[in-house]
Amino acid sequence: MNASDRTPADLLRSALAADPARPLVTFYDDATGERVELSVATFANWVAKTANLLQGELSASPGDRLALLLPAHWQTAVWLLACSSVGVVAEVGGDPADADYVVAGPDGLDAGLACSGDRIALSLAPLGRRFPAAPAGYADYAVEVPSQGDRFAPFVPVDAGAPALLVGGTELTGAQLVERARADAEALGLAPGARLLSGQPYDGWDGLSAGLYAPLAAGASVVLCRNLDQLAPESLDKRVESERVTATAV
Numbered sequence: 001m002n003a004s005d006r007t008p009a010d011l012l013r014s015a016l017a018a019d020p021a022r023p024l025v026t027f028y029d030d031a032t033g034e035r036v037e038l039s040v041a042t043f044a045n046w047v048a049k050t051a052n053l054l055q056g057e058l059s060a061s062p063g064d065r066l067a068l069l070l071p072a073h074w075q076t077a078v079w080l081l082a083c084s085s086v087g088v089v090a091e092v093g094g095d096p097a098d099a100d101y102v103v104a105g106p107d108g109l110d111a112g113l114a115c116s117g118d119r120i121a122l123s124l125a126p127l128g129r130r131f132p133a134a135p136a137g138y139a140d141y142a143v144e145v146p147s148q149g150d151r152f153a154p155f156v157p158v159d160a161g162a163p164a165l166l167v168g169g170t171e172l173t174g175a176q177l178v179e180r181a182r183a184d185a186e187a188l189g190l191a192p193g194a195r196l197l198s199g200q201p202y203d204g205w206d207g208l209s210a211g212l213y214a215p216l217a218a219g220a221s222v223v224l225c226r227n228l229d230q231l232a233p234e235s236l237d238k239r240v241e242s243e244r245v246t247a248t249a250v
Helices: 009-017 040-057 072-086 107-114 175-189 205-218 234-240
Strands: 023-029 036-037 065-071 089-092 101-104 118-121 164-165 168-173 195-198 220-228 247-249
Touching: 009 040, 009 072, 009 164, 009 175, 009 205, 023 040, 023 072, 023 205, 036 040, 036 247, 040 072, 065 072, 065 107, 065 164, 072 089, 072 164, 072 205, 101 107, 107 118, 107 220, 164 175, 164 205, 195 205
Parallel strands: 023 220, 065 089, 065 101, 089 164, 101 118, 195 220, 195 247
Antiparallel strands: 023 036, 164 168
16 A cells, blocks of 8 residues: 555555455355455445445535444445545444434434434345335435446545544544554554455444455455354355455454
8 A cells, every 4th residue: 555545545546556356345244145246446436436425416525424324244345435535424333313414224224313414225135235115214325326426536635634433432533544454454464465354343443444444454355244153163164265365353
């Protein structure tokens, strides 16, 4: 990664310039059997579309707050980087009543109704399928995002010194987030091309770092596993082998 990378969005841009075809996020849901692999280019395209939805359709601006009520999932990772691209503060598990926007999965829909701003719902179904009908009070992400542009440029440059993430009561600026991610990558022994398997939830910094930020900062990739407790130990060993995993955080 470049020394000038000061926000998570900068890290993604550097990854895209270095090798757009390499895997970045490989997602498993061991409750449904789903497996999705996203290259850097594909992931960046999802981020661009989502950032355009935030900035263009929802009129989000730097400093706005978005309550993110989603589990560890590849689409959650997309939203985290989209928020960083726009300058929106992602509040993981935040109080929707205090947020300007809310993004919720099926388990967070009721709580998310406390948000007085725009609400986006994700089905989290395999292949990113839409809901049969959008939940009351929400727009369906799978309906709204496909028509968004494939390239994103912020209306206002994102300040690396401004708040970017709030998780577990800790607020981090973009620069602090990148610094922490780099330190975690070093502690985990991640180098360019490494493959980190993470079964940690996204409800705290450790899970977010292992499941996204540290691999991104290192030029590595993540095998992100949801419901890993439903996988037999011998099957986990096979996954480690088949995915060429070099480090684990489970």
